[in-house]
Amino acid sequence: MTDRTPARERLLRAASELFYNDGVVATGIDAITARAGVAKMSLYNNFASKADLVQAYIQSRHEEWQGLCRERMEGAASPRERVLAVFDSYLDHAAFEYQRGFRGCGLYNAAAELPAGDPGRAAVAAQKEEAERLIREALREMLPDDEARAGETAEHLSFLLEGAMTRAGLEGHDARLKAARRIAASVLDQL
Amino acid sequence: MTDRTPARERLLRAASELFYNDGVVATGIDAITARAGVAKMSLYNNFASKADLVQAYIQSRHEEWQGLCRERMEGAASPRERVLAVFDSYLDHAAFEYQRGFRGCGLYNAAAELPAGDPGRAAVAAQKEEAERLIREALREMLPDDEARAGETAEHLSFLLEGAMTRAGLEGHDARLKAARRIAASVLDQL
DNA sequence: CAAAAGGTAGACAGATCGGTCTACCTAATG
DNA sequence: CATTAGGTAGACCGATCTGTCTACCTTTTG
The missing domain is CATH 1.10.357.10 (Tetracycline Repressor, domain 2)
Incomplete structure (x- = not known):
């Protein structure tokens, strides 16, 4: 990818925005990975759940x-x-x-x-x-x-x-x- | 049923407890009807959604x-x-x-x-x-x-x-x- | 008695959930 | 060059989600 920011950081930033705007429970895993521009497995490589x-x-x-x-x-x-x-x-x-x-x-x-x-x-x-x-x-x-x-x-x-x-x-x-x-x-x- | 309390009231009471304890989004329809002791259709007969x-x-x-x-x-x-x-x-x-x-x-x-x-x-x-x-x-x-x-x-x-x-x-x-x-x-x- | 109102259980639909897995692809490092 | 670490796309899983539908049952009321 062109963006070299590590996946963990991008995930945290994307999650931050979505959790704040839409709520924690209402925000799905797929929405987070999509906004982070990252594969789903990258989430589970960086976070246990x-x-x-x-x-x-x-x-x-x-x-x-x-x-x-x-x-x-x-x-x-x-x-x-x-x-x-x-x-x-x-x-x-x-x-x-x-x-x-x-x-x-x-x-x-x-x-x-x-x-x-x-x-x-x-x-x-x-x-x-x-x-x-x-x-x-x-x-x-x-x-x-x-x-x-x-x-x-x-x-x-x-x-x-x-x-x-x-x-x-x-x-x-x-x-x-x-x-x-x-x-x-x-x-x-x-x- | 033995309990003659109208379904709407029982649903609202059950929802009240679950929403407060577990959160609104995390509480599912089925959990509410189960706690109210009421059929699922009774919920949709009393509430639009x-x-x-x-x-x-x-x-x-x-x-x-x-x-x-x-x-x-x-x-x-x-x-x-x-x-x-x-x-x-x-x-x-x-x-x-x-x-x-x-x-x-x-x-x-x-x-x-x-x-x-x-x-x-x-x-x-x-x-x-x-x-x-x-x-x-x-x-x-x-x-x-x-x-x-x-x-x-x-x-x-x-x-x-x-x-x-x-x-x-x-x-x-x-x-x-x-x-x-x-x-x-x-x-x-x-x- | 008959009709209407309200409630029942449970199957069903389509979407989405969190999470796993495989197979492949880079880029940096020894 | 070979290994390793990190990332990719996307299929897949079983569970659960909101919401609909049918067919039946009771109770009240005219």
């Missing part, structure tokens, strides 16, 4: 967000800005997905399709934990003598963030996320 | 929540309590679903499986709008001379509520929802 591919999808989306978030964090001069950087990383994600039809958090949407005990749900929960942790650590710097309050406020801001993402996903644009960022800023002002 | 049944499922979940919320509202003595009643209605939903494995908001989870333009997504967005509206109207009574602030606070509390539901669903219990209720109460205290 569809479930394995879904796991890899969740992992890669998590890492993608970590990348966006790290960049935003590096550009943040103060703990306060680091809190808002987490909000910005969600806005980045929304902007990235906007062209193809923004449908909210790809990780949560995938988790919503998995049954109660599935390890994929725990992986998604871990990403939400990580976002809250990043907020909490920045808040600890802002409130060095009140760790309890830092923890409560971090939970508060995490709910704001995830709730705005839920609403934004349903509405198809990022206005709610922008509002949440403003609200978060005013919560920080009141500390 | 699976998509139609999904629409009815979303509608019935919305109405179920409206019922829980109305009850909570009636037991609320003040505008402040009416705001918290909306949080309680979400807690009721979590408690109700807890036995079979709590997986978060059934409406949002269903929406997460629908493609971008699907009318089901708009119906779910409408439920979130309604929750925010109920909060906003109570807040207007508390802040009769500051409608702007009532609106902003309502959005803030809606994000809190939906974000906590997201987190709670991923974690499988209602601790996050209880935390959100506490945070909401303290936000109300600061008005």
Whole structure:
């Protein structure tokens, strides 16, 4: 083939787009290989099963967000800005997905399709934990003598963030996320 | 059959359980009719298609929540309590679903499986709008001379509520929802 | 009693599902 | 040059999908 990108990467990219747009269960193996421009056997040479591919999808989306978030964090001069950087990383994600039809958090949407005990749900929960942790650590710097309050406020801001993402996903644009960022800023002002 | 409950109702109840637990796309027609104890043709005599049944499922979940919320509202003595009643209605939903494995908001989870333009997504967005509206109207009574602030606070509390539901669903219990209720109460205290 | 309404079991259709297998084809490497 | 690693197309498998159809059965109602 003219395209020299390894099959595994092309499959993951194709799966990413289809899983996000159409849902995990509704997306068939054949649709993925067709979009990747790859033979079906290449999928099973790189992934043990569809479930394995879904796991890899969740992992890669998590890492993608970590990348966006790290960049935003590096550009943040103060703990306060680091809190808002987490909000910005969600806005980045929304902007990235906007062209193809923004449908909210790809990780949560995938988790919503998995049954109660599935390890994929725990992986998604871990990403939400990580976002809250990043907020909490920045808040600890802002409130060095009140760790309890830092923890409560971090939970508060995490709910704001995830709730705005839920609403934004349903509405198809990022206005709610922008509002949440403003609200978060005013919560920080009141500390 | 010994059970005289009409087929349509039994189908909707069976679909409700399976859709919530296993996901909409992953649940097949045959599984629904089997659980309802009903012939396959009875499904197609009552619903035009699976998509139609999904629409009815979303509608019935919305109405179920409206019922829980109305009850909570009636037991609320003040505008402040009416705001918290909306949080309680979400807690009721979590408690109700807890036995079979709590997986978060059934409406949002269903929406997460629908493609971008699907009318089901708009119906779910409408439920979130309604929750925010109920909060906003109570807040207007508390802040009769500051409608702007009532609106902003309502959005803030809606994000809190939906974000906590997201987190709670991923974690499988209602601790996050209880935390959100506490945070909401303290936000109300600061008005 | 007769008609109508609602429900039954199960066969059936065509499509699609996830997954396997074979036989062949390159391109890089020792 | 020979081997090996990775990729190809496409047939194939059994299971399952949504949806249709027939022929029969019960219960209610006029």
